[in-house]
Every structure is written in C-alpha cells, then in structure tokens.
Amino acid sequence: MKAYKTLMPFLKRNVHRYVIGILLLMLVDGANLLVPQVLRSFTDWAQTGELTTDRIWVSVLWIMGLGSMIALGRFIWRTQLFGTAKKLEYWLRDKLFRHYLSLDADYYKHAKTGDLMAHATNDVKAVSNTMGAGIMMIIDSIFMTLLTVVMMVITVGMKISMVALLALPFISLAIGRISKPVQRRSRMVQNTFSKLTTEVQENLSGIRVIKASGVEKIRSNSFAKVNETYKKNNMDLVKLNGLFHPVIDLFSGISFVVFILYGSQQILTGVITLGDFVAVVHYLHMILWPMVALGMIANMFQRGIASMDRLNQIFAVEPQIKEDGEALSLKKADGSVSFRNVSFRYGKDLPLVLENVSFDVEPGTSLAILGRTGSGKSTVIDLLLRLYDVEAGEILFSGVPIKKLSLKALRSAIAAVPQDSFLFSKSVAENISFSLKDAAQRQVIVEAAKFAKVHEDILTMPEGYDTLVGERGVTLSGGQKQRICIARAYLRQAPLLILDDSLSAVDTETEDAILQHLRELGQSLILISQRISAVKNADQILVMDEGKIIQRGTHETLMDQVGGLYRTLNDHQLLESKLDIKLRTKEDQNHD
Numbered sequence: 001m002k003a004y005k006t007l008m009p010f011l012k013r014n015v016h017r018y019v020i021g022i023l024l025l026m027l028v029d030g031a032n033l034l035v036p037q038v039l040r041s042f043t044d045w046a047q048t049g050e051l052t053t054d055r056i057w058v059s060v061l062w063i064m065g066l067g068s069m070i071a072l073g074r075f076i077w078r079t080q081l082f083g084t085a086k087k088l089e090y091w092l093r094d095k096l097f098r099h100y101l102s103l104d105a106d107y108y109k110h111a112k113t114g115d116l117m118a119h120a121t122n123d124v125k126a127v128s129n130t131m132g133a134g135i136m137m138i139i140d141s142i143f144m145t146l147l148t149v150v151m152m153v154i155t156v157g158m159k160i161s162m163v164a165l166l167a168l169p170f171i172s173l174a175i176g177r178i179s180k181p182v183q184r185r186s187r188m189v190q191n192t193f194s195k196l197t198t199e200v201q202e203n204l205s206g207i208r209v210i211k212a213s214g215v216e217k218i219r220s221n222s223f224a225k226v227n228e229t230y231k232k233n234n235m236d237l238v239k240l241n242g243l244f245h246p247v248i249d250l251f252s253g254i255s256f257v258v259f260i261l262y263g264s265q266q267i268l269t270g271v272i273t274l275g276d277f278v279a280v281v282h283y284l285h286m287i288l289w290p291m292v293a294l295g296m297i298a299n300m301f302q303r304g305i306a307s308m309d310r311l312n313q314i315f316a317v318e319p320q321i322k323e324d325g326e327a328l329s330l331k332k333a334d335g336s337v338s339f340r341n342v343s344f345r346y347g348k349d350l351p352l353v354l355e356n357v358s359f360d361v362e363p364g365t366s367l368a369i370l371g372r373t374g375s376g377k378s379t380v381i382d383l384l385l386r387l388y389d390v391e392a393g394e395i396l397f398s399g400v401p402i403k404k405l406s407l408k409a410l411r412s413a414i415a416a417v418p419q420d421s422f423l424f425s426k427s428v429a430e431n432i433s434f435s436l437k438d439a440a441q442r443q444v445i446v447e448a449a450k451f452a453k454v455h456e457d458i459l460t461m462p463e464g465y466d467t468l469v470g471e472r473g474v475t476l477s478g479g480q481k482q483r484i485c486i487a488r489a490y491l492r493q494a495p496l497l498i499l500d501d502s503l504s505a506v507d508t509e510t511e512d513a514i515l516q517h518l519r520e521l522g523q524s525l526i527l528i529s530q531r532i533s534a535v536k537n538a539d540q541i542l543v544m545d546e547g548k549i550i551q552r553g554t555h556e557t558l559m560d561q562v563g564g565l566y567r568t569l570n571d572h573q574l575l576e577s578k579l580d581i582k583l584r585t586k587e588d589q590n591h592d
Ligand SMILES: Nc1ncnc2c1ncn2[C@@H]1O[C@H](COP(=O)(O)OP(=O)(O)OP(=O)(O)O)[C@@H](O)[C@H]1O
Pocket: 109, 346, 347, 350, 353, 371, 372, 373, 374, 375, 376, 377, 378, 379, 380, 419
C-alpha cells in the first residue's frame, strides 16, 4: 500500500467523506440485517395464530422504516464513497496530465503514445476503483459477513448456522480463482483493443498513402488479423466471465439444499421455529454478495497497486530541463539571440550534431539558416527554446543566458512555427488563436490570417473561420496548414519569430509576400529553409553542413564565393526552376 502515498494530499482533504461513507455503509448493512428478524416474528405470529392487526401494522412500519433508512443511507454512502472515488479519478488524471506537460520533449520521443494514454485511462481508473468499490467491498465482506453470521447464530444457534454456511466460503475461493484469469484476459482484450484502435487510426490518417499505393487489400487483411485476435480474446473472456454466476448458483444452491434438509428436521423436532427458518434463508441470501466480494478484493487491490506503481514510475520521471533556482523573467525582451561556441549531441554515445556554433541576431534583424537535410538547423531552434540543454557553450536571449531565464519567460517571448504544422481538431479560428490565454476577437484572427496570406483560402471553406479542421488538419492542403500555423505565431506578437521550414509547401509568390510582411513587422526573425528564394533577403545567412557553420554572409557575399555550398545550391535550384518552367510551358502548349 506504500504505492498509494501519492494519493495522500487528496485523501487528507477528503477523509471526512470516506468516514461518512463508511459509517453509513455499516449502518445500512446493520439495518439490512434487521429485516429478516421482522419477517421471523411475523412468520412465527402467523404460524401460532398470534397475528393481530396491531402486529401486522408494527411489522409493516418496521419494514417501511428500515426500507426508508436503507434507501436514504445507501444514497448517501454511494455518493460519498463512489463520488469521492470519481473525484479522485479526476484529481489523479489531472495531476498526471500536468506532469505529462512538464516532461521534456525528448521523453516523448521514446515513450509510446498508446502507453501514455493507457496510464491516463486504465491505470487511473483501476486506482480509483479500489478507493470506491474496493473500500465498499472490504466493508461488506468483513463487516457484513461477521454481522450476518452473528445474527444467524443468535437466531438459530451455532450448529445450524455452521451447517447452513458450510458451502459458502467455496464461493470466495472459486471467485478468487476465476478473478485472476479474468483480469489477465481483460488486460489482453484491452491491449488488443488498443492495437485495433491504433490500426484504424493509422490507416485512416494514412488513407491517402494507402489509396495512392493501391494497398487497400493488404491493409484490410492486416486489420482483419487484429480484429480476429480481438474477437478471440473477447470470446475467451466471455466464457470465463460466464463462470461467475454458475459458481455462485452452485455453492449457494448446495448451501440452501443442506439447510432445507437439516433445517426442516429441526423444525419438525421443534428446535427452531418456521420464523427462524425464514430468517436464516434471508441471511443466506444476504451473505452471498459479501462472499463474492471477498473473492474479488485481492485481485482488485493487486491490480490497483500495480497501476499505482506504474503511475508512480511516471511521476518519478523528472524533467531534465530545469529552471534556475532564481529563474528570471524578462522585463523587456528585444528578441536578440547569441550562440557562443555551442556544441550539442542528442545522447552521450551519439555523435555531435552541432559543433562550435556561434552567431548573433541583433534586435529587429533577420537571420536565415540554410543547409542540407540533417545538417542541424532544427537543433539550433530546439536549443534556443531549451527543449534540450547545450553540451558546451552558451546561448543568450535578449542579452540574458537562457539557463537563467524562466522557461515561461523564454518561450513566451519566442513564436516558433515548427516544421510539422500541427493543427488541433478545432475550428480554423480556434487553431489560429490557440496559444492565446483569452479568446481573441474575430477581427484580430482575421488580421493574422491576412498576414499569413491564408484569409482568402479560409473564406472558401464551408464555414469560413468556423470550419472544423479534422484530425491533423486532413481537410487542408500542406500549404494552408503551414500558413495557419504562421498566423498562429503572428498573433502572439513575440519579439522573436522563428519559421522552421514553414514555407516549404507554399508557392514562391505567396512565400515572397509572407516574407515581405515578416520583414515589415520589425521583429527579430530566424528563418530556416532549404530554398535560396526564402533566405536571400535575410540580413544574415548561415550555411550549415554536418553541424558546423561553413559559410556566413548576405546573399550577395555568399554568391561571390565561387565553389561554396550556397552558390552551388543556388545554381541547382535555379536550374530546377528553369526546367520546371520549360516543362509547364510545354504542357500548356500541348493542351492548347
Ligand atoms: N531526438 C533526436 N535524437 C537523436 N538524433 C536526433 C534527434 N533529433 C535529430 N537528430 C539527428 O540530429 C541531426 C540534425 O537534425 P536536425 O533535425 O537538426 O537537422 P535539420 O538540418 O533541421 O534537418 P531537416 O532539414 O531535414 O529538418 C540529424 O542527423 C538527426 O538525425
């Protein structure tokens, strides 16, 4: 139970609810046990001819009184125990989600999304189950069993009670035996269900690739296999679950038969009355659930503890990127950036990805980074945003070493458009205003969309700015998604704007217009691209290769370096675009 220490803050605040819930549950259990006693007296009076109108009314009032008390008590204990378990579920999931958000970006490169989802759903639920239904089952199985046995002994004596109860502990034993494989198979069903949903989700997300490659048949066969396993696991579970009721019926049946055979002898010999017999039959019914609960408790708590252990392991993961004890906020960020001899590798055993990188971006100026794929361009941005810490060297933002800044101060002063233009399953307007705390006015959103040259596109969508963007924006073109992300960044009005290859899917004309807008903004700008057309107007251009800056200057000075990578890339791209124009002209002529 040490695993449950994590829940202490919640439990301390809610201990009174548990106390009220448990006390009322016991009271209801006790009231339930009085009902057979009323029936017992009633039966005896009826059998001996002593049943008077007054006694009928007394019996009715007792049953009504106990019934009302049980109903009210049950309502209160259920809301207290189960309601608090639901609150615990909310609290734990919220704590987990906040922890997820605090973890480094790097953590998510290794963790599987499916596992993280399962922790937030199944594990949290398993823990909360123990703290609601689990507590109820403990009370019922211990308190109710003891009280029922005591009431039976009081009613018919020790010997008859023991004979009647003889077969019932086998219910707990049998349920205990079944529960484990049931849980194992439930887990298998859950796992295959998660594989099934992943299969559906991935196939739907990649539907264009599937259709374009004509592999529908292969994909549907692969899906059928997963679906088949899911069906098989479910059938196994259904069979095992089907054993529950027969087991209870079998042993309770034996118990009733034994009691009827033995009890009827006792009635005939006058040891017990008919009323005693009726009361014991009721007690035998009542003790069935506590016996079942007793069999289920161990497994339920084993599962809860295993889930809590898994959650604790995640809570124990600490972000590697930590703030300084006295993390500074930025009074006025000017958007300047300095890299001083920065070197970095993604892991101890991995090669250097950046080596001795130094550059400065003055406030309000633009810097472009150009280089082949894998040369380290995006890593520069990851380090500036402190998604990773440098191995050697130092990075300054607005004149302050970024390690001394609070992460919030640093990241809120930088509006970065990442390579992967991710859109949320929300409306276009919500996607643009996503990073703002308060809902932005439509007019401001429209202004941002105009800035990013996507306004006209949005107007042609079925519901304009209110059009819902499907998962990962599947209904939009790559260029539209990129421009919506640029509008989102613009809206933040941050002193430094970063575009990491964010114009790659936009035609050169639109790209020129957006870049012109960006220059007019007067903010500092870092632009990453593989296209000369995107970088040529920057105040400063860095050319990177294998983690090093191999050339730096303006477009003109770099073009003067004959044989340099910049000029080579320029010549290639120029040739490509000339070829492209020629091909298109030819196509147009053919059409005419
Ligand atoms: N999380 C990571 N773990 C290990 N290696 C990584 C990680 N991220 C990037 N790399 C490696 O670091 C190198 C530089 O990657 P980076 O993404 O910075 O290149 P890039 O110039 O931005 O490339 P592209 O233009 O294709 O985006 C590459 O060799 C890449 O494989």
